[in-house]
Amino acid sequence: MTGLLNWLRVFVRGAVLSYIALFRWFRPAQYTASKIVMPLNQILFFTLLGSYALGTNSAPFFAIGNSLQIAAVSGIYGVTMSVGGERWEGTLVYLFGTPASRMSIFLGRAFVHILDGMLGVILGLAWSGLLLGVDFSHTSLLALALTILITAASTSGLGLLMGAVSLAALETFFVNNTVYFLLLVFSGANVPLQNFPGWVQAFSYMLPLTRGIQAARQIVAGAGLSEVAPLLIGEAAVGAIYIGLGYLLFRTFETIAKRRGRLESF
Amino acid sequence: MNAVEIENLRRVYRATIGTFRRSIKEVVAVDNISLAVQPGELFGLLGPNGAGKTTTVKMLTTLLIPTGGTARILGYDIVRQADQVRPIIGFIFGGERGLYWRLSGRDNLQYFADLYRVEPRVAKKRIPHLLELVGLKGRDDEKVEGYSRGMRQRLHIARALLHDPQVLFLDEPTLGLDPVGARELRSMIRDLSTQGKTILLTTHYMFEADALCERIAVINHGRIIALDTPAGLKRYAQDLSVVEVEVFGIEDNALEQIRALPAVEAVSVENQDQRQVVLVQSSHGSAVMQPLMEILAGMRVGKVVVREPTLEDAYVRLVGGEKGIAQVD
Numbered sequence: 001m002t003g004l005l006n007w008l009r010v011f012v013r014g015a016v017l018s019y020i021a022l023f024r025w026f027r028p029a030q031y032t033a034s035k036i037v038m039p040l041n042q043i044l045f046f047t048l049l050g051s052y053a054l055g056t057n058s059a060p061f062f063a064i065g066n067s068l069q070i071a072a073v074s075g076i077y078g079v080t081m082s083v084g085g086e087r088w089e090g091t092l093v094y095l096f097g098t099p100a101s102r103m104s105i106f107l108g109r110a111f112v113h114i115l116d117g118m119l120g121v122i123l124g125l126a127w128s129g130l131l132l133g134v135d136f137s138h139t140s141l142l143a144l145a146l147t148i149l150i151t152a153a154s155t156s157g158l159g160l161l162m163g164a165v166s167l168a169a170l171e172t173f174f175v176n177n178t179v180y181f182l183l184l185v186f187s188g189a190n191v192p193l194q195n196f197p198g199w200v201q202a203f204s205y206m207l208p209l210t211r212g213i214q215a216a217r218q219i220v221a222g223a224g225l226s227e228v229a230p231l232l233i234g235e236a237a238v239g240a241i242y243i244g245l246g247y248l249l250f251r252t253f254e255t256i257a258k259r260r261g262r263l264e265s266f
Numbered sequence: 267m268n269a270v271e272i273e274n275l276r277r278v279y280r281a282t283i284g285t286f287r288r289s290i291k292e293v294v295a296v297d298n299i300s301l302a303v304q305p306g307e308l309f310g311l312l313g314p315n316g317a318g319k320t321t322t323v324k325m326l327t328t329l330l331i332p333t334g335g336t337a338r339i340l341g342y343d344i345v346r347q348a349d350q351v352r353p354i355i356g357f358i359f360g361g362e363r364g365l366y367w368r369l370s371g372r373d374n375l376q377y378f379a380d381l382y383r384v385e386p387r388v389a390k391k392r393i394p395h396l397l398e399l400v401g402l403k404g405r406d407d408e409k410v411e412g413y414s415r416g417m418r419q420r421l422h423i424a425r426a427l428l429h430d431p432q433v434l435f436l437d438e439p440t441l442g443l444d445p446v447g448a449r450e451l452r453s454m455i456r457d458l459s460t461q462g463k464t465i466l467l468t469t470h471y472m473f474e475a476d477a478l479c480e481r482i483a484v485i486n487h488g489r490i491i492a493l494d495t496p497a498g499l500k501r502y503a504q505d506l507s508v509v510e511v512e513v514f515g516i517e518d519n520a521l522e523q524i525r526a527l528p529a530v531e532a533v534s535v536e537n538q539d540q541r542q543v544v545l546v547q548s549s550h551g552s553a554v555m556q557p558l559m560e561i562l563a564g565m566r567v568g569k570v571v572v573r574e575p576t577l578e579d580a581y582v583r584l585v586g587g588e589k590g591i592a593q594v595d
Contacts, residue, residue, distance in 0.1 A: 002385075009380045017377050021366035090363025094425070097327055098381035099352040105381075259331045261279055261324070 007104045014108035022085030023078055023113075034077075035120055039070040043124055046190050047132050063132045064220055065189035067124030068151055068213045072183050074117035075110075075155030075208075076162060077176050082109040083163025083250075084172045092167070093263045096254055106250050107243070109163065110156040117152035138222035147219060150232050151212030154239025155183075158208050161246035168253050188213050208242065211235040267341050269433050269464035270303035270326065274335035277321050277488075295321040297488035298335065303466055305340075305432075308459040310479030311468040314585055318488040319468035320359065323437045326466070327357045339433055353382065355433045356426035360441030362418045367411040371402055371421050374410060375428060382429035389428070396424040400454065416447030423454060433464045440474060452478060472578040486585045496577055503580035506531060509546045509554060512568030516542050523561045529554045534582050541568065547579055 020026060025034045043066040050062040083106070086092040095105065125144075128134040162179055166172045184190065186200065187209035193201050204210045212235045215228040257263045277296040283289050296318040303309040311319050324330035326337055328348040336343060342350040358364075365374050372393060379389035397406045400420035410418060419439060426434060436455065440448040455478055459465055469475050475482050476496045484492040484499070492499060516535070521544070525533050529550035536543040548554040552572055559567075 006380065006383050009386070013377055013380050017366065017369055017373055021368045026368075089366060090361075091366060093329055093359070094364050094378070095381070097329055097352060097357060098378070099349060099383060100381040258329060261277075261321075261330050263329060 007101050010100050010104040011108040011111070014105055015111035018082045018085075018109050019078075019112040019116075022082045022089065022109075024081055024085070025078070035073060035116070036123065039066075039073055039120060039124055040127055042066055042070070043127060044131070047128070050190070059132050060128075060134045060220060061192075061217065062190060063128035063134050064125070064217050065187075065213050067121055067128055068148070068216050069184060069187060069189040069209060070120040070124045071117040071148070071152040071155045071212075072180055072209065074113040074120055075152060075157075075159045076180050076183070077159075078113040078116060079110045079156050079159025080163045080166050080172055080176050082113065083160065084166035087167060096258070096263060102251060102254070103247060106160065106247055110153075110160050110243075113159065114149070114152045114156050117155065118148050121148045121152065134220065136220060139220050140224055143219045143223075143225040143228065144216065146225065147212055147215045147228065147232060147235075150235050150239070151209060151216070154208035154212065154235050154242070157239035157242035157246065161242045161249065164246045164249035164253055168249070168256075183207060183209055186210075205234075206238070208235065208238050211238070267305070268302040268338075269305040269307065270301075270309075270337070270339055270466060272299060272301050272322075272326075272335070272337045274298045274300055275322065275325060275332055275337050276334035277318075277325060277330065278333045294488050296325070296332075299483075299485070299488070299490050300335075301483055301490060301493060303464060305464050306459075306462050307481065308455070308465045308467065308479050310475035310482040311466060311485055312470065312472065312475045312482050312581065313468075313485035314470055317470075317485045317585075319470075319485055320437050321488075322485070323357065323359075323435045323466070323468055327355060327435050328352055353429060354431055355435060356429065356431035357435040358419075358422040358426045358437065358439055360419075360438030362415055362442075365410045365418060365421060365425075368409060370407045370409055371397065371413070371417075371424075372406040374421060375424055378425050379428050384429050392428065392430075396427055399427075400424045401450070414447075416443050416450070419443060419447070419451060420454075423451070427458075431463075434458065434466070436465060436467045438468055438470070440469070440471065448474075472576075472581045476577045484581060484584045492584050499580050499584075500575070500577050501580075503547070503575035503577075503583050505549055506547045506575045506579060506583065507552065508573050508575055508579055509548065509552070509558060510569075510571045510573065511544045511546070511558070511562065512541055512570070513544055513562060514541050514566040514568070516544060516562075516565060520561055520565070524558060527554060527557050532582050545579075545582070547575070547583060 025031050043063055046066050047059050047062040051059045086095055129136055162175050166175045169175060186204045187207055188204060193204055196204065211231040215231040218228050275296055276298050279293045279295055281291045281293055283291050311322065313319050325332050326339065326344060328344055328351050331345060339351045340354055344351055375393045379393065397403050400423050402417060402420060440451050443451060452474060455465065467478060481495055482499055483490045492502065521533060524530060524546060529548045531547040531549055534545045546554060546558060
């Protein structure tokens, strides 16, 4: 019981403090620019471009897709900074010198970013309704909220994996940018998946966001939770796989870094 | 049982050389060292930069896996029983990094208390106590980014003591501190030792090791070349006399000529602003004085002092000076 309580303390306090300490955009100006203005511009850009090319009926497709894709700003950039930032702060060596559960440290790094990502998606959807005329009158808000939660969590799962990669690769933004733009193109946020060849579609379904975006579009169009349940279960499973792979890589990194003497190297 | 027991500990790093035609070079950082530290002892590991001090501490704190040999902390093997070692040791490395700068001093300690599994009711009492101990009371709610280097180093000490470890590893703790901050930190280390903590301190400041440590191991090129009490180490230089010459703008070729003098054992230079203090160790007393002054003729020379050897002279002689490493049994 004491062990579990300590696990939770490391998880919760680590979640909050690592967000404040390591998320470099957690300052008013950076946060506004990166988490509000940039995503809003992205939604407007792709929706207006899509509407111009395909007609105004296509606006919800782009607005909802890009609103959900905003989860990747927190899930990828935020989580990667919170994991990889340990190296820049020089705290990695002290962190790995403690007896704390590595799982609670690792998962805690994503927790606040999931909530932050949800907030971003909600803001994006609100802008979509207010500025782009997306109709939410047939939407089950509960189903949509659950979709946003699962999608933000699964995207953060990929972020955890990328965070572990950035520890090993000694590079954060190259990893972040590559993954963010891969999601932008292949998650179906802006290009219908059926336009891709089969093998690219298979790749898309290996990514987080893909099923979440599909589910959100269906929910806004009036589908109920039971109809999108298979998509949400798939999205959660993809996220869980990335979290598992990320944790495995995180532990492997610790072992290899201790063997090679590279815990502190840049 | 010894607090720290090291047997033939060895660490080899592999470095990649070149960009296109890559080759791998092996660097022996720690070369089969063995030593034992008694419980409650304040033990010094003294050596120049790159001697292998930090590598040794990293291995003892479970942060680096040795290439060979074994080490035990209070009987626990540092590799096979790393999970048992971590809760009973505390460690700090010199420098300012390793704290969350955007968090307050108190939040840093609170988080590390969780990581070290300190019960909340214990942490609640211990954190204010430690903040007071390291002189940060009243500044504890400020962000670490606003702390001075000395304050950060003291916060590191508090962090290392959060879980009341039995063995402390302090790797160059006074590195970069101003004289007052360094003196305060040394006083704190002395207090911790009197409380019964086993402390392994690494430093390249001879006077620091002399002032604090009960025994000192001198390490150079990864090997322990002497291990004794400070008084015992001073005997390594008792046959020497030392000439200290204050010179303004001495050139390398003059130093080479001094080094080449037959009676000279070692030469070292301390840069002090515009001037240099040249320390010449000689086994022939003041016989070196005349040829020395002939070499320095034409240069602006200040104070010249012939003095008895100190611990620092013993250290300079041990780590090689300029005429090779002294062989010590």
